Amino acid sequence: MSIAARRRVGVVGLLGLLAGALVLMLAPGNPGALRLAGVGLFWWYAVLAAPLAAVLLVAVVQRLAPSAESIPGGSAALAVAAWTSPVVLALVGARIFSGAADGPAIALVVLVAPLIALLDPVAGRGARSNLVAALAISAGVGSILWANLLLLVDVWGLVGLPRWVASIMAAALALLSAALPRRGGAVGATPRTRAPSGPGLTLLYHGGALGFLVSVAVIASTLAVSPWGAWRDVASRPALTFGARNTWVTEGRTLAAPTVLEFTEAHRVTALSPATYRVVEPGRFREWQLRAGESLALRAGDRLVLDAGARLRFEAGKRVPGAPASGVAWADPPERGASSTAAAVLAVAVTLIGGALALAGPGRGLSGRGVYTGSGLVLALVLGALHLGVYGAYEAPGLSIGAPALAAVFELPTAVVPGAAGRALVVLSATALLALFSATALALRDVLGRAMGAARRGDAGGTAPRHELAGPAMTTFLVAASVASLWPADATRVLLAGLGLAASAAVAPRLAGHGAGSRLVGSLVGALAFVGLAALDRHLPAWAGVVGTYPVLAAAPLAWLAARAGGRLPRPRDADTIDRHGQ
Structure with a gap:
């Protein structure tokens, strides 16, 4: 069996692990809710058994089928830094x-997607990229930068830093990182074989990863409970309520964003600063101007509308507005077995796997040590984000009130560690995210260089001038993303839109094979289909809603079919010669 065939078997095995999660979700009788040692079977599979099996499978395949083309040191950080950016970790934790x-399944997809890219046998081909694919990958890079900056300004906003200051700081650090010189490698190295990163990327990435994992470890040691112990505790609660020591109860908190709170039981909130309290009751609307110290009684079914900046306090022992109805609803929500949930998981899986393949690019073979290190780093970071989410639900289920959805979980240290030490730990987490983002920007510069270089197999120097455009392009993207992040937006949608476009226009045609002309046709069809479906999202019928939300579900297959169909058309003899020789 050839090396490529063995690596394809590994990819199929990883896809099989993802399919196992979908089977558990859709299986009759909900077997995923069965408890083993107090933890649900679906959780055991998605957050422990399948991730460990995936990393082990990658290690075995790499040993049996090492890449024919390896990159020197630093490749492990390069391989995963573009993927494990702060916004991806925040998505898992949130x-x-x-x-x-879909929480556990999404976490598994985030872990498996870059591992598939590490084993991708198609990535070793020397096929030329085309302008449409290069533009789609560039758009994906821009969306990753924008989504990360949206997250970072929200996280730093939790510690009081103005949005514009946080945006400029994060973009400036990323610009400095992206300006780090490339390491040339051996004499005669080509843009495809030289080490794309020096010690700067490794230092930034490992430092950021260590800071993030240390903050999670401090939270775990302070709570003195294991992740599975915290999960069992949350899953056994009849309701998720405000604890007596919760800061929402003791000293109150200030809303960082406009908020709508829905109450399922009688509740009394106390204003700690002057603000307007708007209550939407069944059949009527009321509004009060409350001063500090005044209270407002709410009933089940009421909706409270508050502006950003309002400071208030809740009652101890009452249900957290917006939280799941009970611990069981948090651990095993009934909608997990719905076909719509499975379709959404499938769509996110196609988006993330396609995005990971687009970021990996062609010809990025890693040494065995690089594959082992890279897969281990991904596993550690994803599990760290998982633990952060579980500990957040265990100790502070009200963190998301008045806070951006993705950023809220990073404020957990203030609920666990009292006083200035907790705030310092939040700053440490935010700084670690900055380092990870800077490493991501440096790795994405290399992604841009490959996309713009359109490397030809065996061509030692023809791509260098175009490759050098990656630096100015990265600067442009970072400045534009920094400006765009001054206005709030949904970072998750931004991320998935960019990765979905790259998957549709760049990856699907490449997987179809055939010549450069057919791949260009596939890229055009994929890009147009993706943009068209995204624009028609609100006009699609209800049964096609998932396609409007995730256009990659239709755009990627259409791009693949177009590339395959284009490959069956007769071509001039000189075109065959070009495809065979990559010139």
Whole structure:
């Protein structure tokens, strides 16, 4: 069996692990809710058994089928830094914290997607990229930068830093990181074989990863409870309520964003600063101007509308507005078995796997040590984000009130560690995210260089001038993303839109094979289909809603079919010669 065939078997095995999660979600009788040692079977599979099996499978395949083309040192950080950016980790933590039906499955997809890219046998081909694919990958890079800056300004906003200051600081650090010189490697090295990063990337990435994992470890040691112990505790609660020591109860908190709170039981809130309290009751609307110390009684079914900046206090022992109805609803929500949830998980999986393949690019073979280190780093960071979400639900289920959805979980240290030490730990976490983002920007510069270089197999120097455009392009993207992040937006949608476009226009045609002309046709079809479906999102019928939300579900197959169909058309003999020789 050839090396490529063995690596394809590894990719199929990883896809099989993802399919196992979907089977558990859709299986009759909900077997995923069965408890083993007090923890649900679906959780055991998605957050422990399948991740460990995936990393082990990658290690075995790498040993049996090493890449034919390896990159020197620093490649492990390069391989995963573009993927494990702060916004991806925040996505995992936020989905787990909120009790989303797809939370564990999304965490598994985030872990498996870059591992598939590490084993991708198609990535070793010397096929030329085309302008449409290069533009789609560039758009994906821009969306990753924008989504990360949206997250970072929200996280630093939790410690009181103005939005514009946080945006400029994060973009400036990323610009400095992206300006780090490339390491040339051996004499005669080409843009495809030289080490794309020096010690700067490794230092930034490992430092950021260590800071993030240390903050999670401090939280775990302070709470003195294991992740599975915290999970069992949350899952056994009849309701998620405000604890007597919760800061929302003791000293109150200030809303960082406009908020709508829905109450399912009688509750009394106390204003700690002058603000307007708007209550939407069944059949009527009321409004009060409350001063500090005044209270407002609310009933089940009321909706309270508050502006950003309002400071208030809740009652101890009452349900957290917006939280799952109970611990069981958090651990095993009934909608997990719905076909719509499975379709959404499938769509996110296609988006993330396609995005990971687009970021990996062609010809990025890693040494065995690089693969082992890279897969281990991904596993550690994803599990760290998972633990952060579980500990957040355990100790402070009200963190998301008045806070941006993705950023809320990073404020957990203030609820766990009292006083200035907790705030310092939040700053440490935010600084670690900055370092991870800077490493991501440096790795994405290399992604841009590959996309713009359109490397030809065996061509030692023809791509260098175009490759050098990556630096100015990265500067432009960072400045534009910094300006765009001054206005709030949904970072998750931004991230998935960019990765979905790259998957549709760059990856699907490449997987179809055939010549450069057919891949260009596939890229055009994929890009147009993705943009068209995204624009028609609100006009699509209800049964096609998932396609409007995730256009990659239709755009990627259409791009693949177009590339395959284009490959069956007769071509001039000189075109065949070009495809065979990559010139």
